Amino acid sequence: MERIELIVKENKRIDAIIASELADVSRSYVQKIIEDGCVYVNDKEVTSKKLKLKVDDVIVINMPEPEKLEVLAEDIPIDIVYEDDDLMIINKPVGMVVHPAPGNYTGTLVNALMFHSEKLSSINGVIRPGIVHRIDKDTSGLLMIAKTDQAHQSLADQLKEHSITRKYVAIVHGCISSETGTVKAPIGRSPKDRLKMAVNERNGKEATTHFRVIKRFKNYTYIECQLETGRTHQIRVHMAYIGHPLLGDPVYGVKKPKIKHEGQLLHAKTLGFVHPSTGEEVLFDSEVPEIFETMFKKIKGVEGGPHAI
Structure with a gap:
């Protein structure tokens, strides 16, 4: 256990x-x-994370030993769309966490x-072997x-250059009148809730999403989204930003929807x-x-009438 001592410099x-x-x-x-119970101030155990300190207070931290992480192979069925010596393409099901x-x-x-492969790239470490990019649970x-570091680097470079084609389909709230559109708005941590992402003009990173309408309903729209960039929750944040949040989205969606579904209706199709x-x-x-x-x-x-308009 490591002992760390800090002198408070500001209230x-x-x-x-x-x-x-x-x-x-x-x-x-x-x-x-x-x-x-690992933190003390002026020799007294701290019981509240909200405790306000004053200049020259002494903090002592008994830092716990880091957990030794061990990721084990598990015999879990996966849908392999394509595989060769360099890479695999996996069709991930709803509900599965990536890493x-x-x-x-x-x-x-x-x-x-x-479990499936003894050969996975090591660039992202023991927790994320082979993982070049992610999609939500x-x-x-x-x-x-990626099965090799060389393949991983090539794919990562293409992601960085925005040259990879990534198309998703989604069902969103509201009837989108235009046939196509582009949302170009920077995405970063929400200043109001650090657990959420948001359009953040000050601290966000460039983000661009193109969309086109596939099918319209009275109060919903089935769309295709193409990513130019790949920020966390990009499609979910951008569509909510323009007033068309994804159906079922528990974070950015409608609070009291007429149609309930657990989890956003979003699929990485192409x-x-x-x-x-x-x-x-x-x-x-x-x-x-x-x-x-x-x-x-x-x-x-729910809507009655024609299946789509």
Whole structure:
């Protein structure tokens, strides 16, 4: 156990002080070690993460030993669309987390990949072997998996250059009148809620989403979205920003929807890129999950009248 001593330099909350002084520690982790009785101020155990300190107060932290992370291979079925010596294309189901994270070390796509293949890229470390990009737990669809570091770097470079084709389909609230559109608005952490992303003009990163209407209903629209950039929750944030949040979205969606669904109706349908070894352009497409058709029928039932307009 490491003992860390800090002298307070300004009047602030204790969790904010520690998080700012220890660059590799998150504020949520600081709050956890406070709750675990690992932090003292002026020789007294701290019991509240909201404790306000004064200049020259002395903080002592008994930093716990880091957990040894071990990700185990698990015999979990995965839908492999394509595989060669360099990469795999996986069709991820709804409900599967892509890689392990604190409190969630089993049942992920990475656990399944480790069972399936002894060869995965190491660039993203032991927690994310082979993972080049991610999609949310409740988003289904196509993912690139790198089996070698060379392939991983090539695919990552293409993502950075915005040259990879990524098309999604989604059901959103509201009837979009225009046939196509583009949302160009920077995305970053929400200043009001650090657990959410938001359009953030001051601290956000450039983000562009193109969309086109596939089918209109009276109060909903079935759309295709093409990503030019790949920010966290990009489609979900951008569509909510223009007043058309995704049906079922628990974070950015409608609070009291007429049609309820657990998880956003979003599917990564199409994926295209230059193959790292052959240099050829490849394009993969996937079937839209049956839940979309089920939701179309529910919409028809709620709205009445024609199936679509």
